Amino acid sequence: MKKIYGVMGDPIEHSMSPEIHNDAFINHNINACYHHFHVRQAELADAVRGMKAIGVSGFNVTIPHKEAIIPLLDEVDELALAIGAVNTVVKRDGKLIGYNTDGNGFLQALREQYTVSMAGKKILIVGAGGAARGIYFTLVKEGADSVDIANRTLEKAEKLVAECPYPTNSRTLSITEAEEGLGDYDVIIQTTAAGMSPHIDASPIEITNIKKGAFVSDIIYNPLQTKLLKEAERHGAGIQNGLGMFAYQAALAFEIWTGIFPDTNRMKEIVLSKLGGNTC
Incomplete structure (x- = not known):
């Protein structure tokens, strides 16, 4: 049957x-x-x-x-x-x-392209919605020891961190604060809908201050390369889309x-x- x-x-x-x-x-x-x-x-x-x-x-x-x-x-x-x-x-x-399976799916995809150990790496998640929640909780559960959250509405980021059931010392930042301190982060994870087709000219964060050799992951896969990923690549960062x-x-x-x-x-x-x- x-x-x-x-x-x-x-x-x-x-x-x-x-x-x-x-x-x-x-x-x-x-x-x-x-x-x-x-x-x-x-x-x-x-x-x-x-x-x-x-x-x-x-x-x-x-x-x-x-x-x-x-x-x-x-x-x-x-x-x-x-x-x-x-x-x-x-x-x-x-x-x-x-x-x-969203969080673990993201983590397995990240490990496929970002082969560097996550130990000691500073991670920034942009966004505080459902996708960010799954990815954040999974990363923390799996032992990532430095994961911060940046969001346009700071209260949503604070609520996300407060509700995490696993031990964490995460900070919450405004988008402006994240942009200013972007050079501190080894991995940047974009979880919002900004840049998704048909709004391909949108980007959730300005990455001028990105750290050399950083890795940027955008969970969007249509387009396959968002404005954020194009800019990150121009700045010499490793990139990954959401496919x-x-x-x-x-x-x-x-x-x-x-x-x-x-x-x-x-x-x-x-x-x-x-x-x-x-x-x-």
Whole structure:
């Protein structure tokens, strides 16, 4: 019997998850299919009950349901609970169990390109939204000892640090303060939507003062090279877009469902093909 997987969100038609997961099922000879599920906020509880009732084996969760789905699940992984968001659900022994693979997906992608040890490195996260939360909590949980948060609304950054359940000595900065002190940081992680297509001329932070040899990671992958990354590259920094994070968070979800970690390079190639190989 063919197993059913999918992704629920609103909107959802733009998601590339069906292409990469269905390809992975075929590549690993798994009798399964992955679908879009358009679920509006008012329909979320009914949709979750329906997923369980019809025997869906697992599903991803995207905007705007990552937080709201938590009380509707039978169990939630410790990190996902700390982050306060779930992006992956698996049905196991009749229970729906929630996980968050965003932070670990980012970390694996970062390690793929930034091969330097994180020990003793100073990290700056730009933004204090949901993506920043997942990345921040994961980095701190994994032992990063110096992670600061810069955000236009300082109160949001302060709230993020205060709610971190893991030991940290993080500082919070305004964007202006971060720009002035940018030379202190070895790794800069951009987590906002600034610079995402179609607003490709936007940048969340001015990087004139960037440290020589720093590494800049932007979680956006459309365009593949944001204005921020172009400027960072011009200043001699190493750069990374969000394609790796997208592939790794999907691969980790696939592993939760099937026990198999798929080929992330193959996933990246599918997304690049879907984007037409362009940078905007």
